[in-house]
Amino acid sequence: MAPALSPGPDRPASADPVPAASDTDALLAEDRPAAAMAVAQDAPLLSVVIPMRNEAPNVLPLVEEIAAALDGVRFEVVCVDDGSSDETAARLAEAMARFPVVALRHATSCGQSAAVISGVLAARAPWIATLDGDGQNDPADIPKLWSRARAEAASGVPLLVAGHRVARKDSGVKRVTSRIANAVRARLLGDATPDTGCGLKLFPRALFLDLPRFDHMHRYLPALVLRQGGRVVSEPVNHRPRIRGKSNYGTLDRLVVSVSDMLGVIWLQRRWKRPVAQRLPPR
Numbered sequence: 001m002a003p004a005l006s007p008g009p010d011r012p013a014s015a016d017p018v019p020a021a022s023d024t025d026a027l028l029a030e031d032r033p034a035a036a037m038a039v040a041q042d043a044p045l046l047s048v049v050i051p052m053r054n055e056a057p058n059v060l061p062l063v064e065e066i067a068a069a070l071d072g073v074r075f076e077v078v079c080v081d082d083g084s085s086d087e088t089a090a091r092l093a094e095a096m097a098r099f100p101v102v103a104l105r106h107a108t109s110c111g112q113s114a115a116v117i118s119g120v121l122a123a124r125a126p127w128i129a130t131l132d133g134d135g136q137n138d139p140a141d142i143p144k145l146w147s148r149a150r151a152e153a154a155s156g157v158p159l160l161v162a163g164h165r166v167a168r169k170d171s172g173v174k175r176v177t178s179r180i181a182n183a184v185r186a187r188l189l190g191d192a193t194p195d196t197g198c199g200l201k202l203f204p205r206a207l208f209l210d211l212p213r214f215d216h217m218h219r220y221l222p223a224l225v226l227r228q229g230g231r232v233v234s235e236p237v238n239h240r241p242r243i244r245g246k247s248n249y250g251t252l253d254r255l256v257v258s259v260s261d262m263l264g265v266i267w268l269q270r271r272w273k274r275p276v277a278q279r280l281p282p283r
Contacts, residue, residue, distance in 0.1 A: 047123035051115030052133035083109035132199035163200035
């Protein structure tokens with residue numbers, strides 16, 4: 001035990017004693033509830049996760065639209081730069097200076113699903129909204145999806161609200177390939193979702209973190225949520241033409257890998273039985 005300090009020229013006898021370690025811990029413990037409450041009050045209610053690859057021209061316009069759509073809501077925007085080679089990182093720095101933006105960067109491109117996963121892991125809110133970084137999803141639709149998700153949360157069954165692009169503003173090739181892929185996927189996976197390719201989705205963070213993770217998983221979220229025992233509903237959303245930049249995740253490469261991905265999801269569905277556990281009463 002360290003010796004007690006004795007009075008001296010630099011420490012008069014009337015000086016207050018230094019609190020013992022136990023006294024200091026007690027003082028800190030008194031402050032912890034207030035500190036935790038302050039953190040809870042400042043924590044966002046909704047995190048908007050955006051995967052981005054070479055989308056520098058879209059960063060600021062998209063974040064500005066999100067801020068306008070969520071005015072009055074405690075939110076954060078989590079942008080994941082998926083190994084961009086343009087000025088995306090610099091534009092994200094500007095966005096962070098003006099808005100509640102958290103920015104992450106993959107050293108090399110790991111794909112859209114990996115960017116979504118990184119964003120959800122970094123998010124602090126209990127609710128997650130995702131949308132593409134190309135500006136084609138309309139942030140004004142986020143409150144509608146969030147409202148439906150919260151209204152149905154009382155059922156106790158985890159819910160994914162998926163956007164449905166009723167009037168797509170894409171090229172003819174994209175529309176045709178998407179229509180074929182959706183029809184085949186719905187038939188084989190039974191996910192009852194007309195548009196799984198829409199980047200605009202809303203779901204509880206805890207639900208997403210329970211799902212199996214793999215490349216291109218973002219296209220199979222409805223089937224994965226159903227496998228997990230959740231529900232999936234679709235909401236019509238606006239879709240806009242791309243006016244800045246160009247597509248960085250191609251149509252043909254998605255089509256090639258979709259077959260193996262779909263077989264993998266079918267395997268996951270068949271190799272998992274969802275248990276119904278009941279707690280036994282104490283003796």
